[in-house]
Amino acid sequence: MKRRWSWLAIPAILYVTCTITKLQVHAAPQTENPITWSSRIAPIVYANCTTCHHPGGGGPFSLLTYEDAKRWGAQMVSVTQSHYMPPWLPEHGFGDFADERRLSSVDIAELAQWVKQGMPEGNAAAAPAAPKYSETWQHGKPDLILSIAQPFHLAASGTDVFRNFVLPYPLKETRYIRAMEIRPGAPQIVHHANLLIDRSASFRRAHPDQWQQGVPGMELEVDAGNDFDPDSHFLFWKPDTAVLVEPEGMPWRLDPGNDLILNMHLKPSGKAETISAEIGLYFTDQPPSKQPMLLQLEHDSALDIPAGRSNFVVDDELKLPIDVEVLGIYPHAHYLGKVLEAWAALPDAQKKWLIRIPDWDIDRQSVYRYRKPLLLPKGSIIHMHYIYDNSADNMHNPHNPPVRVKAGNRSEDEMAHLWLQVLPVNTAKDGPDARLLLEDAWMQNKLSKDPHDVIALYNLASSLAGQHKYTDAIAAFQQLLAVHPEDERALNGLGASFDNSGDWQQAQKTFTESVTAHPESCDSRFNLASLDLKHDQPADAEQQFRAMLEHCPDDAGAHSGLGSAQLAQGQSDAAQAEFQRALTIDPHDFVALYDLGDLALQANQLTQGIALLEAAVKQKPGDVDVHEHLAGAYAQSERLGDAAAQLYEAIHLLPDNAALHSLLSQALEGTGDLEAAIAEQKTALRLSSDDADGWNNLGVLEARAGKNTAARSDFLHALQLAPDHPQARANLGHLPPG
Amino acid sequence: MLTGLAIRALSLTLALSASSTARLATDLDGHTLARLAPPEAHAIVLFFAASDCPISNRYVPEIQRLAREFKSDAVHVWFVYPNPGDSAKVVRAHNAEYSIDTPTALDTSQALAQMAHATVTPEAAIFIPEGNNLHEVYRGRIDDRYIAFGRERPQATHHDLEDAIRAALAHRSIPQPGGPPVGCSIVTLHP
Numbered sequence: 070m071k072r073r074w075s076w077l078a079i080p081a082i083l084y085v086t087c088t089i090t091k092l093q094v095h096a097a098p099q100t101e102n103p104i105t106w107s108s109r110i111a112p113i114v115y116a117n118c119t120t121c122h123h124p125g126g127g128g129p130f131s132l133l134t135y136e137d138a139k140r141w142g143a144q145m146v147s148v149t150q151s152h153y154m155p156p157w158l159p160e161h162g163f164g165d166f167a168d169e170r171r172l173s174s175v176d177i178a179e180l181a182q183w184v185k186q187g188m189p190e191g192n193a194a195a196a197p198a199a200p201k202y203s204e205t206w207q208h209g210k211p212d213l214i215l216s217i218a219q220p221f222h223l224a225a226s227g228t229d230v231f232r233n234f235v236l237p238y239p240l241k242e243t244r245y246i247r248a249m250e251i252r253p254g255a256p257q258i259v260h261h262a263n264l265l266i267d268r269s270a271s272f273r274r275a276h277p278d279q280w281q282q283g284v285p286g287m288e289l290e291v292d293a294g295n296d297f298d299p300d301s302h303f304l305f306w307k308p309d310t311a312v313l314v315e316p317e318g319m320p321w322r323l324d325p326g327n328d329l330i331l332n333m334h335l336k337p338s339g340k341a342e343t344i345s346a347e348i349g350l351y352f353t354d355q356p357p358s359k360q361p362m363l364l365q366l367e368h369d370s371a372l373d374i375p376a377g378r379s380n381f382v383v384d385d386e387l388k389l390p391i392d393v394e395v396l397g398i399y400p401h402a403h404y405l406g407k408v409l410e411a412w413a414a415l416p417d418a419q420k421k422w423l424i425r426i427p428d429w430d431i432d433r434q435s436v437y438r439y440r441k442p443l444l445l446p447k448g449s450i451i452h453m454h455y456i457y458d459n460s461a462d463n464m465h466n467p468h469n470p471p472v473r474v475k476a477g478n479r480s481e482d483e484m485a486h487l488w489l490q491v492l493p494v495n496t497a498k499d500g501p502d503a504r505l506l507l508e509d510a511w512m513q514n515k516l517s518k519d520p521h522d523v524i525a526l527y528n529l530a531s532s533l534a535g536q537h538k539y540t541d542a543i544a545a546f547q548q549l550l551a552v553h554p555e556d557e558r559a560l561n562g563l564g565a566s567f568d569n570s571g572d573w574q575q576a577q578k579t580f581t582e583s584v585t586a587h588p589e590s591c592d593s594r595f596n597l598a599s600l601d602l603k604h605d606q607p608a609d610a611e612q613q614f615r616a617m618l619e620h621c622p623d624d625a626g627a628h629s630g631l632g633s634a635q636l637a638q639g640q641s642d643a644a645q646a647e648f649q650r651a652l653t654i655d656p657h658d659f660v661a662l663y664d665l666g667d668l669a670l671q672a673n674q675l676t677q678g679i680a681l682l683e684a685a686v687k688q689k690p691g692d693v694d695v696h697e698h699l700a701g702a703y704a705q706s707e708r709l710g711d712a713a714a715q716l717y718e719a720i721h722l723l724p725d726n727a728a729l730h731s732l733l734s735q736a737l738e739g740t741g742d743l744e745a746a747i748a749e750q751k752t753a754l755r756l757s758s759d760d761a762d763g764w765n766n767l768g769v770l771e772a773r774a775g776k777n778t779a780a781r782s783d784f785l786h787a788l789q790l791a792p793d794h795p796q797a798r799a800n801l802g803h804l805p806p807g
Numbered sequence: 808m809l810t811g812l813a814i815r816a817l818s819l820t821l822a823l824s825a826s827s828t829a830r831l832a833t834d835l836d837g838h839t840l841a842r843l844a845p846p847e848a849h850a851i852v853l854f855f856a857a858s859d860c861p862i863s864n865r866y867v868p869e870i871q872r873l874a875r876e877f878k879s880d881a882v883h884v885w886f887v888y889p890n891p892g893d894s895a896k897v898v899r900a901h902n903a904e905y906s907i908d909t910p911t912a913l914d915t916s917q918a919l920a921q922m923a924h925a926t927v928t929p930e931a932a933i934f935i936p937e938g939n940n941l942h943e944v945y946r947g948r949i950d951d952r953y954i955a956f957g958r959e960r961p962q963a964t965h966h967d968l969e970d971a972i973r974a975a976l977a978h979r980s981i982p983q984p985g986g987p988p989v990g991c992s993i994v995t996l997h998p
Contacts, residue, residue: 129861140859140892143992144956153957225905226868228962257861339864340905404961432959464954469964480961 104183105191106135113176114138115200117155118145120309123202127256127308133199135190142184149177156309156433163410163425164398166437170309208250208312211349213240215329218281223258223335223342230335231480232283235273236348238327241657245320248351249304250312253333254344257308260334260432264304264348266321267328268294287403288478289332297535299504300363303397303490305436316396318358319492323350325657334432359492361396362504364511366411366453366487369476370518374405374483376471379460381405383485385453387514390506393491394442398424400455401486403431404465405474408456411487416448423451423489431465442492453487501536508532521552530562539570555586561596573604584613591621598630607637625655633660641668659688663695666702675706686715693719693729700732709739727757734766743774761791768800777804832887832912832919835895835902840912844883848936850975852877852884852968853912853919854949857928858893858901860991866929866949867905873969874909880976889914889925890994917996930988931968933975945971947984955989 104110114122114132122128122137131137138145148154155170172180183189190196217234253259267273271292273280293299302321304313315321323329331346368385375381400409406429413421424437445451459471467481468474474483493503512529515522530545546563550556560583568576577600583593598613614631621627632647645668651661666681682699689695700715716733723729730753737746750767754760768783781804787797832840844851854870856863874884886909888898895913902911914920923932923946931949934941950963967984974981 130859140994141991148956151956153955226865337865337868338861339867430957433957464958464960467961 103186103189103191104179105189106138106183107191107193107196109179110138110183111135111196111199113172113180115197117170117172117176119200119202120311123200125204125256126202127259129257135193135196139188142188146181146184149180158426158428158430158433158435159437160425160427163422164437164443165440167440168438206250206252206312206349208248208314208349208351211250212352213244213350215239215348215350217283217331217344217346220254220343220345221283223255223344224337225339225341226337229260229480230337231285231287232333232335233272233286233289234283234331234333234346235267235276235280236329236331237270237273238323238325238329240323241325243322243324244350244352245322245354245356246315246350247320247353248312248314250349250351251306251310251331252347252349253306254346255338255342258336258338258342258344259308259346260336261305261307261434262334262346263332264306265289265291265330265332266300266304266323267291267330268298268324268326270326270328272330273328286478287480288484289330291330297502297505297508297531299508301361301490303363303399303436303438303488305399307435318355319361320353320355320357322357360502360504361490361492362507364489364491364507366451366489366514368453368485368518369483372457372474372476372483372485374457374459374474376468376473377460379458379462380407381457381459383453383455383457385485385487385514385518387451387510389445389447389449389451390510391493391503392447392495393445393507394494395423395439395445395489395491396442397436397438397490399434399436399488399490400424400426400429400453401434401484401488402429402455402457403480403483404467405457405459405463405483406431406455407458407463409487410452410454412452412454413445414450414452416446421445421449444494445491451489453485455485457483505532505535509536523549523553523556526552527556527558527562530559530566534562534566534569537569539566542566543570557583557587557590557593560586561592564596564600568600568603573600576600577604589620591617591624591627594620595624595626595630598627598634602630602634602637605637607634610634611638623654625651625658625661628654629658629660629664633664636664636668644668657684657688659685659692659695662688663698667698670698670702670705675702678702679706686718690718691722693723693726696722697729697732700736704736704739707739709736712736713740725756727753727760727763730756731760731763731766734770738770743770746770747774759790761787761794761797764790765794765797765800768797772800772804780804831916832914833895835899835911835913837895843885843912843934843941844936846936847881848883849881850877850883850972851934851936851941852882852972853887853923853925853932853934854884854909855914855920855923855925855928855930855932855993856886856888857890857991857993858888858897860928862953862990863928864905867907869949870929870931871907871909873972877972877976882972882976884909886911887914887919888912889917889920889928891915891996892994917993920993925993927988927990927992929990933968933971933981935975944975944981945983948986948988951985953989954986 118132122130122132124131130141132141149172155172157170159166161171215236217236221232223230251262253262269292272289276284302315329348366385366387368383371383398411400411402409409426409429411423413423415421459466459474461469461471476483496503508528509532512525512532515525516529526545526549530542530549533542533545543563543566546559546566549559553559560579564576564579564583567579580593580597580600584597587593594613594617598610598617601610601613611631611634614627614634617624617627628647628651632644632651635647636644645665648661648665651658662681662685666678666685669678669681679702682695682702685695686699696715696719700712703712703715713733713736716729716736720729720733730749734746734749734753737749747770750763750770754763754767764783764787768780768787771783772780781801784797784801787794834840870884886907898911898913912919923943925932925946929949930947932943933945934943947967949968951965952960952963965985971981
């Protein structure tokens with residue numbers, strides 16, 4: 070059993086200093102017609118401002134009507150000239166981003182001229198129609214709406230508030246999410262929000278008394294669970310985000326037991342506010358066809374910024390082990406960040422800018438998505454280069470006078486993070502999950518900065534194990550254990566790696582060591598018991614599962630494991646009771662569904678067996694055996710078409726298994742599709758050519774199809790391999806003389 | 808140094824003629840404000856506000872705090888709404904929403920804004936009564952949290968208005984604001 074940690078720093082809000090640059094305002098072109106609201110200004114405002122500035126929107130006031138615009142004319146000139154509005158931090162030309170929000174110098178000049186001329190309305194009838202904004206969900210009714218457990222009350226005044234709300238995912242099945250919308254409840258006080266997936270509900274468990282009212286903090290750490298399942302999507306919301314729609318083929322996933330964590334940056338408005346945030350999720354039935362991954366550069370350990378230093382530099386770099394497409398980028402620092410840059414040095418020495426923010430402002434932080442995916446070939450080196458200003462001249466400095474600042478989770482601490490959403494491309498079809506290679510590179514990079522980084526050591530070791538590099542994985546786990554000798558996850562990971570490398574005795578020893586060090590832990594006993602079971606020591610396994618149940622009586626896996634151990638010792642009644650108990654606790658327990666299904670089939674309870682195996686297949690669609698067993702059950706029920714469908718699934722998972730092709734051939738023959746049956750049998754024989762039975766079967770199929778010559782050759786082939794093959798000999802005799 | 812910028816006489820006790828009444832500020836019930844404070848007041852603070860201006864609204868708790876803090880020192884604080892859109896109905900609802908219990912003036916004719924030379928909300932002015940006249944001794948920002956639009960400190964480091972009030976009460980020279988007020992322009996009245 071593997072466990073993996075990861076932590077996603079949730080960007081918190083940084084106050085950034087926004088230098089107002091004196092813009093050189095270009096004179097608006099002289100036109101014969103005066104600039105009026107109807108002719109020139111409404112189109113600018115509707116295209117650039119009203120996404121936020123509409124009633125109920127994230128902007129503090131509406132700009133939908135002429136009267137509105139007239140009210141705010143002077144401010145519009147001031148904030149567009151200073152580039153405060155529309156909000157957009159990246160420097161133009163350093164990365165080509167979708168939804169870039171920049172007014173042209175002509176637009177800015179026209180706004181100024183319009184105000185100077187007294188803000189004439191012009192011909193109201195000729196004004197463009199104002200855009201319409203839904204007062205509820207912008208994307209239509211969501212498939213699932215989640216709300217924070219209780220409303221949060223934000224005080225009228227004070228510094229900004231960073232709060233994390235846990236929203237447990239309530240469904241009992243996995244769903245894929247193609248789009249998400251956040252309705253913060255009081256949009257004008259929510260600066261931004263980040264949604265994290267907590268696969269193991271670890272944050273909720275870590276804050277049992279607080280999670281319902283929200284846990285303070287800018288960043289948070291979650292436990293990513295047992296499997297390699299890296300964070301893959303930026304689920305970032307800011308006031309101008311109507312709805313977050315994922316690209317085709319890239320939905321994200323929620324499983325039963327997951328939590329969503331809504332990390333919000335809230336700004337007091339002057340009055341007491343109540344926030345009752347809701348998240349709307351839009352499902353798709355299509356699982357992802359592309360698996361992106363979030364990759365991080367960081368160098369928090371380098372953050373030790375002396376008081377008064379105005380140009381403190383922090384760098385990091387990461388060499389890409391594979392080709393990737395960069396889809397999005399998320400730079401993050403707190404209040405002292407000044408200039409945030411990232412670029413890639415390509416193998417041909419070309420420098421490709423990823424982003425440049427010349428005047429960082431945590432208040433306006435954002436995820437930026439590229440207009441087109443940015444290809445970075447293997448060997449490219451991604452650079453992060455951040456400059457911090459801890460002087461009194463940095464007005465965002467939370468300390469006055471400045472103090473020495475290090476990395477940390479509080480807003481007055483600092484951070485140096487750069488997240489990238491990347492999609493592995495040009496990957497080997499049969500190779501390991503390409504994201505594991507990225508994980509390797511990422512963790513190696515972390516370890517180069519801190520060789521004792523426990524999470525990095527663990528993730529690296531797990532990643533190596535995931536690539537079946539067990540020798541390296543064992544070394545990495547041992548390196549971790551040298552620092553933390555009794556680390557349970559490391560011991561479990563080490564045991565699993567020993568087992569997978571073929572040294573199951575060493576695995577047993579390691580799991581036993583873990584059980585001794587952590588006698589009340591369920592994971593270690595489960596691993597030891599499962600190992601015993603796998604290696605035909607069902608009595609020992611039974612003992613371990615029973616010990617485990619003393620501490621974890623409601624662990625479905627322990628009950629089904631105990632059932633398996635009993636089954637292996639011939640105690641099928643006792644086993645059946647344990648499987649049923651497991652299903653009472655967790656109706657989705659795969660082992661219980663599978664074994665109970667087999668038991669039902671053995672008792673000739675075909676309908677029940679099929680139902681159980683169908684449920685098992687749903688739980689583990691990647692398990693070849695369960696497809697094969699279900700196919701067998703269908704075949705017994707003479708549902709040969711269904712049997713063939715299951716075998717196709719199995720073959721999809723294991724294309725080079727001759728036996729599966731042979732079984733499929735038989736199922737197809739039963740459905741009357743002789744040609745397909747012949748083709749499958751030929752595939753089986755191509756994979757395993759010395760199978761006399763297989764040649765005989767092919768001969769029978771060929772003969773039925775009237776291909777007597779081919780059939781004869783097949784039977785002779787069988788006899789050549791097995792001269793005494795009785796069926797082949799008899800079949801040869803039945804063929805009409807050739 | 809007491810910089811009596813814009814010293815402007817305002818009649819506090821003089822009976823006003825009916826014809827000029829319309830040009831004066833009123834309370835939320837429409838009653839003309841004949842006086843902003845009793846003659847024994849030590850200082851009058853006008854806080855120029857707009858119900859629809861976000862930065863102005865963010866300062867509501869701070870102004871309320873100052874009003875409470877200096878009440879016993881005979882400092883009279885007023886919320887003053889100079890924009891034409893801020894009718895009695897709008898301001899009453901706004902004050903309820905923001906729990907404002909400080910005296911409030913509707914500066915319908917912008918007489919108070921002109922007297923104080925205020926141009927944006929939020930902006931504050933301090934007047935010292937001298938006989939029947941008022942001397943303006945301070946006009947400008949409340950503190951240094953906002954440097955410009957988009958340039959905001961996590962929290963204020965200089966409380967300009969509060970420091971000025973304390974100086975006035977102590978009869979010291981009045982420190983002047985360290986930077987311009989940041990907020991929403993007061994909407995100009997068209998004749």
